[in-house]
Structure formats: C-alpha cells, structure tokens
Amino acid sequence: MAGVKRNILVTSALPYANGSIHIGHLVEYIQTDIWVRFQRLMGHDVLYVCGDDSHGTPIMVNAQKRGIDPETFITQMNQQHKEDFAKFGVAFDNFYTTHSPLNRELSEQIYLRVKDAGYTVRKEIEQFYDPVASTFLADRFIKGTCPFCKTPDQYGDGCESCNRTYNPTDLIDPKSVFSGATPVLKKSEHIYLRLEPARDFLVKLYEAGFVDPSVANKLKEWFAEPLRDWDISRDARFFGFEIPGETGKYFYNWFDAPIGYLASLGNKLGLDAAKTQKYWNDPEMEIFHFIGKDIQYFHALFWPTMLNAAGLRVPTKLAIHGFLTVNGEKMSKSRGTFINASVYAKHLDPQYLRYYFATKLGPTPEDLDLSFEDFAGRINGELVNKLANLVSRCAPMLSRMLEGKLGVSAADAVPLLREIRGAADELAAAYDGRNYALVTRTICTLADKANKYFEDQAPWKLVKADPEAARGVLTAALEAGRILTIYLKPILPDFAAKVEKCLVIQPLEWDDLQEAMEPHAIHPFEHLVQRLDMKLVENMVEESKESLSQKSDAANQAPATATAAGAPQPTVTTPASTASAKPAAPAHPDEEPLAPIINFDQFLAVDLRIARVLTAESLEKSDKLMKITLDVGHLGQRTILAGIKKAYTPEKLVGRLVMFCANLAPRTMGKFGTSEGMICAAGPGPVEVFVLSPDAGAKPGQRVH
RNA sequence: CCGGGGGUAGCUCAGCGGUUAGAGCCGGGGACUCAUAAUCCCUUGGUCGUGGGUUCGAAUCCCACCCCCCGGACCA
Numbered sequence: 153m154a155g156v157k158r159n160i161l162v163t164s165a166l167p168y169a170n171g172s173i174h175i176g177h178l179v180e181y182i183q184t185d186i187w188v189r190f191q192r193l194m195g196h197d198v199l200y201v202c203g204d205d206s207h208g209t210p211i212m213v214n215a216q217k218r219g220i221d222p223e224t225f226i227t228q229m230n231q232q233h234k235e236d237f238a239k240f241g242v243a244f245d246n247f248y249t250t251h252s253p254l255n256r257e258l259s260e261q262i263y264l265r266v267k268d269a270g271y272t273v274r275k276e277i278e279q280f281y282d283p284v285a286s287t288f289l290a291d292r293f294i295k296g297t298c299p300f301c302k303t304p305d306q307y308g309d310g311c312e313s314c315n316r317t318y319n320p321t322d323l324i325d326p327k328s329v330f331s332g333a334t335p336v337l338k339k340s341e342h343i344y345l346r347l348e349p350a351r352d353f354l355v356k357l358y359e360a361g362f363v364d365p366s367v368a369n370k371l372k373e374w375f376a377e378p379l380r381d382w383d384i385s386r387d388a389r390f391f392g393f394e395i396p397g398e399t400g401k402y403f404y405n406w407f408d409a410p411i412g413y414l415a416s417l418g419n420k421l422g423l424d425a426a427k428t429q430k431y432w433n434d435p436e437m438e439i440f441h442f443i444g445k446d447i448q449y450f451h452a453l454f455w456p457t458m459l460n461a462a463g464l465r466v467p468t469k470l471a472i473h474g475f476l477t478v479n480g481e482k483m484s485k486s487r488g489t490f491i492n493a494s495v496y497a498k499h500l501d502p503q504y505l506r507y508y509f510a511t512k513l514g515p516t517p518e519d520l521d522l523s524f525e526d527f528a529g530r531i532n533g534e535l536v537n538k539l540a541n542l543v544s545r546c547a548p549m550l551s552r553m554l555e556g557k558l559g560v561s562a563a564d565a566v567p568l569l570r571e572i573r574g575a576a577d578e579l580a581a582a583y584d585g586r587n588y589a590l591v592t593r594t595i596c597t598l599a600d601k602a603n604k605y606f607e608d609q610a611p612w613k614l615v616k617a618d619p620e621a622a623r624g625v626l627t628a629a630l631e632a633g634r635i636l637t638i639y640l641k642p643i644l645p646d647f648a649a650k651v652e653k654c655l656v657i658q659p660l661e662w663d664d665l666q667e668a669m670e671p672h673a674i675h676p677f678e679h680l681v682q683r684l685d686m687k688l689v690e691n692m693v694e695e696s697k698e699s700l701s702q703k704s705d706a707a708n709q710a711p712a713t714a715t716a717a718g719a720p721q722p723t724v725t726t727p728a729s730t731a732s733a734k735p736a737a738p739a740h741p742d743e744e745p746l747a748p749i750i751n752f753d754q755f756l757a758v759d760l761r762i763a764r765v766l767t768a769e770s771l772e773k774s775d776k777l778m779k780i781t782l783d784v785g786h787l788g789q790r791t792i793l794a795g796i797k798k799a800y801t802p803e804k805l806v807g808r809l810v811m812f813c814a815n816l817a818p819r820t821m822g823k824f825g826t827s828e829g830m831i832c833a834a835g836p837g838p839v840e841v842f843v844l845s846p847d848a849g850a851k852p853g854q855r856v857h
Numbered sequence: 858c859c860g861g862g863g864g865u866a867g868c869u870c871a872g873c874g875g876u877u878a879g880a881g882c883c884g885g886g887g888a889c890u891c892a893u894a895a896u897c898c899c900u901u902g903g904u905c906g907u908g909g910g911u912u913c914g915a916a917u918c919c920c921a922c923c924c925c926c927c928g929g930a931c932c933a
Contacts, residue, residue: 370861370928445927474862475927511869518862519927526869529882537895538881545892552891593871596881603896612891626891683893773858776932795932821931830933841933 158196161432161439162188163413165447166250169204169229170211173236173493175505176476176483179520181242182509183473183586184442188243189642190583193662201416203248204230207392207405209293215391222391226251236493240502241645246420250408251392255415257425259408260396262462266345271461273344273381281338284331288340288387288400296323343395344381345407350457351379357456363470366516371452382454410455413441429464439467445474445517471586474519488693499692503644503681504531510588510643524689531684534592538599539640540647540680543633545606547654547677550626553615557673558627558655565628568605572598572635573665579639580662588643595639602632627669630655635665650680759815760832760856761787762846768802777824780805780831782812785853790814793827799841811844811856 164184167177181202188200206226215225226249234247249255266272280289328335347354355375358368384407386392388400393408395401418428432439443451448470456466478489496505508527511534512520550556561569575594582590606629615622633651638660641648652659654677657669763782766789771777776795784790792812811832818828833843846856 366862373860477926480926516862517927521869523869526882529869532893532895533882536893541892541895543892545896547892549891589870593880600881604898606891607889607897610889610891612889615891677892679893681893683895771858771931774931775858793932797932824931 158191159434159437160191160196160198161417161437162191162198162200163416163439163441164200164202165441165443166203166205166409166412167233168208168210169206169226169233169249170208170214171229173233174483175478175491175493175496175522178240178242178493178505179476179509179513180442180444180473181237182240182506183471183513183588185240185242186506186510186588186642187440187442187471187583187586189645190580193638193641193660194580195661195663199245199417199420200243201246201248201413201420202244203246203250203412203416204233205405205409205412206230206249206251207390207403207408209386209390212389212391213293223251232494236497239497240493241506246416248412248416248419250405250412250415252415252419254418254425254428255408255412256393258414258418258428259393259403259411261425261429262411262458262464263403263407264396265462266458269461269463271346271349271457272384273346274341275344275381276339276341278337279340279387280326280328280335281340282328282331282333282335284328284333288338288389289328289335293329293389294323294326294335295329296326340387342383342387343385343398343401345384345454345457346381347379347453347457348381350460351375353460354453354456357466358452361469362456362466363452363472364515367448367452367470367472371448374453379453406450406454407458410450410458433465435465438469439465440469440471441467442471442473445472448472472517473513474517477519477521479523480521486697488695488697491692491696495692495695499688499695500684501682503646504535504684506643507531507535507592511592513586513588514590515586524686524693528684528686528689531681534596535644535681536683538596538603539636542599542602542606542629542636543651543654543680544677546626546629546633547674549612549615550623550630550674551676554619554623554626555673556675557623558630558669558671559620559623560671561628561631561668562609562621562624564609565605565625565631568601569628569631569635569668571601572632575639576662576665583642591639592643595636598632598639599636602629602636605629605632627671630674631668634660634669638662638665647680650678654678757815758813760811761814762809762850762852762854762856763790763812764809764852765805765807768800768805770797770802771824774824777821778802778805779825782810782829783852784814785851787814787853790828791825792829792831793821793824794831794833796831796833796841796843799835800843805843809845809850809852811846 162184164181167173173181184200188198191198204226206229211226212222215222218225230247230249237244237247280294282289282293326335327333355372358371362368363371384404385395385398385401386404388402390402392402392405395403414428414432417423417432418425421428421431423431431437441451451470459466476483478484478491479487481487481489483490496502504527508522508530509520511530512522550558575598579591579594582588582594606625609625611622611625611629614625634655634657637648637651641660648660654675655669656672656674658664761784763784766781766783767779768781769779771779771793774797776797778794778797778800780792780794782790782792790812813830813832816829818826820826831843833841835841
C-alpha cells in the first residue's frame with residue numbers, strides 16, 4: 153500500500169516575528185501539518201521545518217517602542233509562536249529563526265555564488281539620509297507631517313491618522329528619528345538580483361509541475377514583460393545580516409527568509425552550512441513549500457532564481473492556499489473576527505479548527521470562509537454526531553453489558569467493512585493531492601453507513617437474546633470506527649489518540665487498516681470531542697473585540713504582513729518594486745482614531761466651501777471614480793474626481809449642494825485627469841460613503857467656518 | 858478598466874459531454890433508545906446566473922452579458 157518509501161522535506165512559510173499568530177495564519181500551518189501527518193502515517197520519511205522571519209525594519213521599530221533590543225524581541229516572539237503552534241498540534245520537527253549563525257553563513261555563501269554567477273547588479277537610487285547620524289533612513293525612521301491630512305509626527309510610509317500611504321519624499325518637514333536632523337536625499341547603491349537571465353529556466357520550471365496548472369497560468373502573466381530586477385539590499389540601520397564584501401549594506405529580509413528553510417533543516421540535523429546545502433541537493437528528496445498566494449512572487453520567481461544561480465536544487469512543488477475570511481468578510485478587529493491563535497485556544501478546542509479547515513481545503517488557492525454558523529454545524533453535525541458517535545455508542549455498551557471484550561466481527565458486517573477499507577486508496581490520493589474536503593466528505597459518508605449498520609442490527613436488543621451476536625456487531629462497528637480513525641488521524645491526532653487508548657491498540661498506521669483487531673478487552677470510554685456551544689464562540693469574539701483596545705500590546709496590533717500571511721492582508725510588494733516591507737493599512741479602518749489636536753491657524757488653513765454640483769459622470773474605466781464639476785459661486789467652476797462611484801449615481805448628485813476643500817493642491821490622477829479639490833464625505837467607504845450637505849440657504853462659494 | 862476564481866436546493870458544497878441533477882446540514886413526518894437530545898427511515902425543496910451557439914444529447918464545450926470574491930490599475 154505505501155509503495156516506495158518517500159523522503160520528503162516540507163516547509164510552511166516563515167511567520168514574521170513582528171506579530172502574533174492568528175487564525176488566518178493557521179490555515180497554512182494546519183494544512184501543512186495534516187499533509188505531513190498523512191505522509192508519516194503512510195510510512196514515509198518526512199521532515200517538517202519552519203521558523204520565524206526575524207529581520208527587518210518593523211521588528212527594529214517594534215523592539216525600540218518596547219525599549220528592548222531586537223534580539224530580545226524576536227526571542228520572545230519565537231517562544232510565543234512555538235507555544236501557539238503547539239496548541240494546534242502543528243508538529244514541526246524544528247522551528248528555528250532566520251536570525252541565526254547558520255542562516256547567516258548560508259545567506260552569505262548563497263549570495264556570493266549568486267553574485268559570482270553574474271546574477272547581481274548594482275544600481276544607484278536616491279534615498280533619505282541623516283547627515284548627522286550618518287545613516288540612510290528606511291521609511292520608518294523618518295517622521296514628518298502627513299501630506300494629506302497634515303497630521304504631524306507621522307512615519308515615512310504612511311499616516312496613522314488618516315491611514316494613507318505615501319513615500320517619505322512626500323512628507324512635509326521630514327525629520328530623522330535618530331538625530332532630528334532634516335534628512336537629505338542622497339544617492340545610494342543598492343544590489344539587485346537579476347531575473348531576466350532566469351527567464352527560460354523559470355518558464356520551464358512552471359511547465360514541469362513546480363506549481364499546479366491553474367497557478368502556472370497566472371504566473372506566466374508576469375513574463376509578458378521583461379522581468380525587473382529585485383532589490384535585495386538595505387542600507388544601514390537595518391536589523392539583519394550585513395552583506396559580505398559591502399559596508400553598511402544588509403540583506404533585505406526577503407532574501408534571507410527563504411534561506412531560513414535550509415537553516416532550519418541544517419539546524420535540525422546538526423549540519424554546518426556546507427553539509428546543509430549538500431543535504432538539500434539530494435535529488436532523491438522531495439521538497440514541498442506550503443505558502444499563501446500572497447507570497448507567490450517570492451517563492452515562484454525570486455527563490456528558484458536564487459537557488460538556481462547558487463547551484464542549488466529547486467523545490468519539487470509549491471502548495472499554494474488562499475486567504476481566510478470570517479463570516480464572508482475580511483477579518484475585522486472591531487467585529488471581533490480578527491482572532492489570535494492564543495485567544496481561540498483559550499475558548500475553543502483546536503481540533504474543531506483542524507477539522508473545519510479540512511472540510512474547506514482543496515488543492516487550489518481558493519479563499520476559504522470560516523462561517524461560525526457553518527462551523528458549529530460541521531463540528532456538531534459531523535465530528536460529534538457522526539464520527540465520535542460511532543465509537544461513543546459502541547464502547548460503553550460493550551463495557552457495560554459484555555465485559556468490555558471485543559470478539560470477532562459479525563459476518564453480516566463484511567460488506568460494510570469491505571467498503572470502508574476499499575476507500576483507502578481514494579482517500580490516500582485525496583490527502584496526497586491536498587483535497588481534504590474530499591477526504592472529510594468521504595469519511596462522513598462511510599460513518600453514516602457504519603451508523604446505519606449499527607442501527608439495523610440493534611445490538612441493544614440483540615444483547616438480551618444473543619449476547620455473542622451482539623458482541624459481533626459491536627466488534628464490527630468498533631472495527632469500522634477504528635478504520636475511520638486511521639483515515640481521520642492526520643486531521644485529528646488527539647481524537648485518534650483517545651480512540652487508540654479506548655480500544656487498547658498501538659498507535660495506528662495507515663497499513664493497520666487491513667487487518668482486523670484481535671479479540672481483547674477495551675478500556676472505559678471517554679468523550680472524544682465535546683459538543684460545541686455557540687456561547688463559546690461568542691465569548692471568543694467578545695475577547696477579540698476587547699483586545700482591540702489594548703493598544704499597548706504592539707505585537708498583537710502589528711499588521712500581519714508576515715512571510716506567512718494566511719490572512720486576507722494586502723499584498724505588500726510587487727515583484728518589480730523595490731519592495732519595502734511596509735504594512736499596507738486597510739483603506740479605512742472601522743473606527744478611525746482621533747487625529748492629534750490642531751491649533752486655530754491650522755484649522756484656518758483648510759478652506760472649505762459650499763458648491764453646487766453641475767454635472768456628475770461615472771468614469772467607465774474606473775472602479776470608484778466619479779468626475780464632478782462644481783459651481784463655486786464667485787470662485788468659478790471646479791472639476792473634481794471623487795471616489796464615490798460605488799455609493800452614488802450621477803442623478804443623486806446633480807443639483808445638490810456639497811461641501812468641499814477648495815485650497816487642496818490639484819492632483820493628477822492617472823489617465824482620468826486632474827482633481828481640483830476634495831468633496832467632504834463620511835463613512836468607511838468604498839460603498840459606505842456619505843456626502844455632506846449644508847442646510848437650506850447656503851450659497852455656492854460661501855466658505856465654511 | 859485589466860488579470861484570476863466563482864455563480865448548482867434555505868445553507869455548505871459535489872458533479873464538469875450521456876439515463877428522470879446529487880450529498881450533508883436545515884425544515885416537515887415517523888421509528889428507536891446503545892450514544893455527547895445523538896441515531897435510523899420517509900419527506901418538502903433546484904427553469905444548474907441570463908441569453909445565444911455547437912451537438913443525437915450540455916449544469917458540463919463555445920460566445921456575449923449580469924452578479925459575487927481575490928489581486929492589480931485607480932481611489933480613499
């Protein structure tokens with residue numbers, strides 16, 4: 153059955169050591185863990201390694217905020233991550249960190265070979281520089297006034313008040329956080345990884361099954377244009393590894409992060425850098441990376457290019473999953489659906505989530521939804537009522553009425569048991585192909601049949617007339633339960649352990665499904681899973697809402713732009729950009745914080761006016777843009793492009809009075825033209841937008857005071 | 858607007874060229890009492906997003922359109 157013994161290295165993406173693990177991340181780790189447990193159950197050799205992505209500016213900043221050094225911070229996060237994963241049964245062979253001597257050595261060696269192979273190029277770019285501290289400044293180390301809302305003291309990558317993102321060059325009155333000096337633009341040389349030389353290699357790789365065909369199609373879109381070089385260096389004041397042969401230059405953390413897979417492997421096996429690479433290169437070993445679709449770029453484009461250029465083998469396959477939504481929407485802190493792993497585990501059995509995700513996971517990178525209603529239905533209706541019930545109704549009866557002794561399966565159960573055993577190959581193929589939804593569906597169908605068999609035989613009646621016949625029925629039903637437990641074991645290891653204990657059998661392997669149990673005595677039954685009470689879900693949601701107010705806990709607040717973003721977080725980078733790991737804030741938070749206090753002069757600086765909408769036109773080629781002309785009385789007419797298309801039709805706007813900002817600098821918006829001001833509206837957008845109007849009597853052109 | 862995925866019973870989904878379209882849950886009726894009020898039987902419920910086309914035959918292939926989700930552009 154097991155066939156040839158496989159040697160497999162499996163990884164999950166490295167979570168970023170800047171925030172806690174949440175249920176979005178868990179999709180990936182649970183998916184991977186189930187696959188690993190399945191392969192082991194089949195008797196294959198599997199190493200499952202992972203670790204934290206521990207480098208980068210956000211980590212520096214976060215550590216600084218807490219008044220600790222980055223090393224201490226990432227050590228704490230590493231511990232927390234390990235604990236969280238353990239709660240969910242995610243059984244890594246090793247959970248390491250990219251901030252380790254082995255990873256440094258590997259990164260240096262791989263880099264030097266990539267460089268020697270001609271895959272790097274130096275380019276000069278302009279960047280802010282602190283002339284007093286003599287250091288280049290990453291976005292996070294520049295503060296200034298937000299160019300949009302004028303809030304002072306904002307970081308160089310985005311405003312915490314209005315949540316808009318921008319470049320540090322856009323800031324008004326920028327200052328270095330180190331010296332307070334005004335940064336100057338200074339040229340800096342960055343090192344880039346060239347991708348174009350790897351073009352043919354990559355295309356062939358995709359065609360050879362590196363990814364599933366549906367994914368390959370998407371990847372090939374990138375090849376329509378020349379592949380742009382990837383910036384892999386960061387200038388000093390960076391938490392990471394210095395690039396060999398350079399001064400003040402560090403590896404961008406996305407360069408050393410995937411190398412962390414090798415480091416974790418080598419660390420597990422006690423190998424040095426050279427031996428780790430040799431081990432990695434073993435052609436007999438399969439390598440599977442489980443990742444989210446948000447980091448396809450890195451794993452399908454950069455990573456194979458790096459490996460190939462460095463003379464290392466490329467992984468066998470990328471297993472890509474989609475994002476998690478909760479109740480059909482993105483996880484939301486204010487709704488309490490942004491649920492941290494530790495909070496979940498406090499309220500609910502982690503097995504529920506493993507089972508539920510399994511019922512939803514297929515081989516494609518489709519998004520999956522955690523609907524609480526569906527969740528409770530699955531757990532109670534399938535896991536408890538079907539699966540657990542089968543053992544739960546047999547074992548106690550056997551103990552109470554038949555001395556707890558198993559006999560020989562009743563003859564009339566032969567077709568049932570044959571059918572259940574017959575599903576083994578189909579189930580194994582489904583597991584191997586990551587089609588867990590099919591696995592659970594199939595198992596449930598078989599459990600239904602076993603329950604029906606039990607019902608038809610009515611052993612509770614039979615036991616009075618013919619105890620031995622009843623023993624045969626109970627034995628058969630428990631045999632069915634045992635085989636189904638083998639099938640479920642990768643998903644529900646705890647459940648399986650309890651069944652093994654109750655039936656007094658050795659830890660189950662896939663091959664054990666062939667042979668029936670010998671007659672023997674069983675142990676008293678204990679519940680395999682508790683019924684799920686919706687009240688517990690509500691409690692969990694409540695606590696998740698509360699943690700929103702704990703602003704002090706920066707780790708919990710940190711946007712999950714981890715290497716392993718299992719959550720519906722915005723994609724952080726593009727393949728061509730000089731990607732900085734800046735967290736992209738949601739378009740509008742549900743509850744915007746109060747902006748800092750301004751003085752009267754600052755208020756006066758904003759010239760708000762009343763205007764009448766003359767024309768309004770929805771722009772065809774824009775998702776949300778509307779072109780509006782305003783009559784502003786003595787100030788003449790204005791054309792404004794406003795992002796309110798999803799909320800308003802032209803008819804609803806023409807003729808009405810609105811309030812708008814008249815002294816905002818004109819802004820060119822792509823191909824759509826220039827916007828001369830901004831119409832005032834409230835709401836989180838883009839659908840919920842509410843344009844403001846004055847009471848009757850106001851005239852176009854009047855200023856709002 | 859561009860790219861990707863999807864629209865099948867109230868809900869979650871399977872089926873992806875071949876008999877009268879399926880499952881689980883939910884609803885309704887009944888049976889049973891071993892079991893975590895679980896189980897078993899019966900049952901209501903669908904113009905398979907819309908309109909064309911190809912075919913002896915289409916939920917399944919092709920074209921157009923509508924709607925939803927995910928990226929992107931753009932916006933905020």
